[in-house]
Amino acid sequence: MNAPALQRQQLxxxxxxxxxxxxxxxxxxxxxxxxxxxxxxxxxLLHLTHHPDIALVITDLRMPEESGMSLIKRLREHTARQHLPVIVTSGHADMEDVSDMLRLQVLDLFRKPIYHVRLLETLNNLFPQPRDLVSS
Known part of the structure; x- marks a missing residue:
């Protein structure tokens, strides 16, 4: 019987x-x-208020009411959350978007559909699994 996976970061x-x-x-x-x-x-923003242990945000760039870029700008203006890592997903990012993401220190950009293997590699590098920390 497999042991339950240890809880990792909140996303x-x-x-x-x-x-x-x-x-x-x-x-x-x-x-x-x-x-x-x-x-x-x-x-x-409500989730971020109620869950201060969130360690990373993965946001779509284009949304109807307010964009992912707007969310990132708000995070960067909020002292307690200004260094929160952000990954952006988009099927339609243009050069201006990429320029804004660099300026706002976005961790990575994933084109949709998301290549899951690459996303998991990125997250595992950022947040190593507990078993990866133990030498064999």
């Missing part, structure tokens, strides 16, 4: 496409992360 996933959001949450929870999901910037 906030933001995307107006609910199916993509739930698929990503399922993938990451399978890797031991705790995921909070939000379909808007407004809901994302």
């Amino acid at each position: 906030l996933l933001v995307d107006d496409e609910e199916d993509a959001l739930l698929e990503l949450a399922e993938l990451l929870e399978g890797e031991g992360f705790t995921c909070f999901t939000a379909t808007s910037v407004k809901l994302a």
